[in-house]
Amino acid sequence: MEKVEIYDTTLRDGEQSPGCSLTHDEKMRVAKQLERLGVDVIEAGFPASSPDDFKAVQAIAGAARHSTVTGLARCVRRDIDACREALKNTENPRIHVFIATSPVHMASKLKKKPEEVIDMAVESVKYAGRFFPQIEFSAEDASRSDPAFLAKVVDAAIRAGATVINLPDTVGYATPEEFGGMFRYIRDHVSASDRVRFSCHCHNDLGMATANTLAAVEAGARQVECTVNGVGERAGNVALEEVGVALHVRRDVFHTDTRLNLKEITRTSRLVSKLMHSPVQANKAIVGANAFAHEAGIHQDGVLKNPKTYEIMSPSMIGLDRTRLVLGKHSGRHALVEKAEELGIHIPAEQVNTCFKAFKELADRKKTVSDTDLIDLFRGGRSTASM
Ligand code: KIV
Numbered sequence: 001m002e003k004v005e006i007y008d009t010t011l012r013d014g015e016q017s018p019g020c021s022l023t024h025d026e027k028m029r030v031a032k033q034l035e036r037l038g039v040d041v042i043e044a045g046f047p048a049s050s051p052d053d054f055k056a057v058q059a060i061a062g063a064a065r066h067s068t069v070t071g072l073a074r075c076v077r078r079d080i081d082a083c084r085e086a087l088k089n090t091e092n093p094r095i096h097v098f099i100a101t102s103p104v105h106m107a108s109k110l111k112k113k114p115e116e117v118i119d120m121a122v123e124s125v126k127y128a129g130r131f132f133p134q135i136e137f138s139a140e141d142a143s144r145s146d147p148a149f150l151a152k153v154v155d156a157a158i159r160a161g162a163t164v165i166n167l168p169d170t171v172g173y174a175t176p177e178e179f180g181g182m183f184r185y186i187r188d189h190v191s192a193s194d195r196v197r198f199s200c201h202c203h204n205d206l207g208m209a210t211a212n213t214l215a216a217v218e219a220g221a222r223q224v225e226c227t228v229n230g231v232g233e234r235a236g237n238v239a240l241e242e243v244g245v246a247l248h249v250r251r252d253v254f255h256t257d258t259r260l261n262l263k264e265i266t267r268t269s270r271l272v273s274k275l276m277h278s279p280v281q282a283n284k285a286i287v288g289a290n291a292f293a294h295e296a297g298i299h300q301d302g303v304l305k306n307p308k309t310y311e312i313m314s315p316s317m318i319g320l321d322r323t324r325l326v327l328g329k330h331s332g333r334h335a336l337v338e339k340a341e342e343l344g345i346h347i348p349a350e351q352v353n354t355c356f357k358a359f360k361e362l363a364d365r366k367k368t369v370s371d372t373d374l375i376d377l378f379r380g381g382r383s384t385a386s387m
Pocket residue numbers: 013098138139140141166168169170171201203
């Protein structure tokens with residue numbers, strides 16, 4: 001099955017999100033865990049942006065054993081030189097150069113004419129080619145760029161030596177159809193496009209980052225840029241765990257897979273959440289506390305009979321022990337009896353109804369019923385339940 005490369009930018013784009021900065025040692029821990037997770041590329045920072053970033057890229061590049069390490073650079077020699085210095089002891093380093101190509105970014109931010117932007121891109125890719133075997137070129141704000149101009153920039157970057165072309169949805173504006181369409185358009189209109197790997201980079205401002213990423217994969221992107229737990233600028237980047245698991249679980253649709261060791265997903269998510277002081281919302285896909293939890297009686301009964309009734313993947317696939325049955329006012333008899341057994345308490349069949357009634361009264365008063373509540377409940381009714 002064709003592989004989609006996973007490019008993790010937790011330590012660059014992710015770390016740019018408010019309150020998520022990491023110390024040097026914390027970055028090293030995250031990078032190590034990313035290697036365990038099996039990501040293909042680690043974007044370790046933006047060396048020209050600060051001495052801390054420079055040191056982090058340098059140290060991660062020196063320590064990485066399996067993943068390619070890269071650093072970000074604007075299309076200016078100073079940035080490329082900083083990457084070159086930071087990555088000089090790596091075997092197969094990659095540089096990531098970018099420049100914005102949308103009308104609003106070129107006119108208001110860069111104050112450059114479109115032709116000047118092409119010249120800067122070409123000059124920088126050529127310069128980077130003197131030092132780097134792998135050159136990724138990003139057309140920032142690609143999804144809001146004029147398609148014909150974007151094709152011109154991409155063509156020029158490939159002819160200058162780019163090996164990876166990244167087309168970002170920088171402000172999370174595109175819809176899946178538009179985003180997939182942009183990849184198709186560029187691949188159709190750039191004759192040299194079969195020489196490079198296409199990459200996508202999606203932000204989540206309208207909650208469409210995962211759908212957009214998958215649309216890009218369907219349209220031929222073979223590198224996906226993402227962050228753990230979806231941390232990143234504003235509403236974040238596309239979440240690595242969502243894309244990785246979606247590509248795996250729906251191989252029947254995407255006909256691709258990744259090299260991720262999915263069993264490391266839970267551990268990675270928890271580490272990043274803890275170090276970045278960034279809690280994961282309970283209903284977050286894949287890694288939220290409720291992603292494999294069931295409270296409703298009908299669901300609990302179904303899952304106990306056959307997990308496939310309400311789970312499209314097993315929790316063990318992402319390194320979680322098991323499904324969590326949460327006992328609350330929506331729960332049913334089956335889950336209560338199962339939970340009691342788990343706590344070492346056997347409820348005889350003729351006493352299930354009495355116990356269940358007492359449990360429902362308690363659950364009506366409390367939002368969730370803890371193990372301690374249950375033990376107290378069963379102990380209180382020792383005459384009805386034997387321990
Ligand atoms: O969102 C973006 O466009 C970026 C680029 C630097 C790739 O982060």
